[in-house]
Amino acid sequence: MRLRTRLAVLVCKASGAVLRKLGRGGTNLPGKLALKIDKNILGELSRGVKVTVVTGTNGKTTTSRMIEQAFADAGLRYFSNKSGANLLTGIIAVFAQHATLSGRCPYTHALIECDEAAFRRTSEYLPVECLVVNNIFRDQLDRYGEITHTLNAIREGITHVPNATLCLNADCSLTASLAEDGIPNPVIRFGVNVPIYSETAHELSDAVYCIHCKTQYEYDYRTYGHLGGFRCPKCGYHRVAPEVAVTQVISTGADASDIVLDIFGHAHEVHVNLPGGYNIYNAAAAAAAAHVVGIDEKTTVSALGQFECGFGRAEQFRLGQAQARMMLVKNPAGYNQVINLISHDVGSCKLAFLLNDRFADGTDISWIWDVDFEALAAQQSRFTRIFVSGVRADDMALRLKYAGFPAERIELVRDYEKLLGEIAADAAPAFIMPTYTAMFDLRGEIGRHTDVKAFYE
């Protein structure tokens, strides 16, 4: 191995260890230093490793953890990154961490969650065997520009990995278009063949018009957001039937869903151990990836059923007398799915909306006006208390007021300790909906007051 690579690995490992000791893990510095020493470090360290990459707007982390469960159950020698390290420098650091000091990677497989904008560069270095593109939604516009910008970044990245098998969401007209360029890559599609809920919330679509000819799509059915059986009446661009398909939604509950998943013609009844339509998609995506990697279907199906909830996606914990469920919200489509979940739950509960506008949340919060809070306002008698918090709590309160919640019912509680105290005060279960940085802040506060920390690890 080149001396330069070995030095870069050493520096990356050493600086990472020092930072962790200082309690400052999760910075990009070690990867940055390594990249300075050896521009091609990622290419060197990943040589011969079969890499599965998961990208797309929503569900990357959950899908990755589902695939990881299948990797673990299949006994693969793999390593993976976590969502906080999904940019180029973070991915370099993870490879360096798992390399020997001589710069060799002792693992056969790597599972890498990759930010959709970062995929363009990361793909230049990685020998990708399988690329999962979950979906493309409007997200943090100020960071990535227009929605087609994200799509084009992924499209350009794909040109770097002509041997990778693409697992694409058949129901997302944007994602599905990645297979249309006469690319050499093998393609496997996953999708949902039927509506997930009997009635769908009124949702704004992120992709109303045909990506090829700008005519408005027609739909045979919709699952959520712009996902579903789309077709363009003018140019004929349409959903292609997926090889990995949810053919039946048996039940959707507050904690799990039961579906029939058809994997290349073999039907399996699958218990998805997470609630919500979006997790049905994540499960289908994970099954497609597992198929590409060569994991048998029985192992995959059992992995999906045993999978424990992912990092920040639907964490459950007890606060005083109340059972609380925390669900990350970061864009309209994802938020509407959370609202859909709450709407289909029964009984009284508390709601807490936490809105921040730091960089990782998206600094432009106008997206909250595209979220269907009206669907919650229509059921407001169910909600015993309604809290708003976070840096932009005032904007959140205003949005809820316009949705139809009476101003006097909306409680503005800025202090997280106080907020947790209020939620813990009675037994009504709570749904907590924080944006990204609010989730981290709140989790820190929870960790100080309860035993919940161990639950996360």
Ligand SMILES: [Zn+2]
């Ligand atoms: Zn068209």
